[in-house]
Amino acid sequence: MAAQKGKDLLLKIHNGTTYVTVAGLRSRRIAFNAELVDITHAESVDRWRELLAGAGVRRASLSGRGLFKDGASDALVRQQFFDGVIGNCQVAVPDFGTITGLFQIASLEFAGEHNGEVTFDIALESAGSLTFVAA
Structure with missing residues (x-):
């Protein structure tokens, strides 16, 4: 995969009709994690750790940081957070593909400097299986 523009990594939240890009995000990140299940026992070869595959x-x-830019996406983010909604989200990763699934907004933070704009930080956690479609 060749170098890509960071601005092309998009976070979208479904509003009931269509996916709305969360506007004003200056940085975005998606991380995939898996817990390991350790099945090491007294007879493990040379005491090397053993793991249980797929368990x-x-x-x-998902996380992002930005500034408020678009009234519709700002309102959607705030409403989903305060309602505790588990909503359908989509992340477009350029030249990689699209990840779609259920997410809940885990945190929403606001900040502002005396001589600057109001910014926000958002973090979402998956709440079900995800699908991946290659680009």
């Missing part, structure tokens, strides 16, 4: 819980975390 751990998998999850994805």
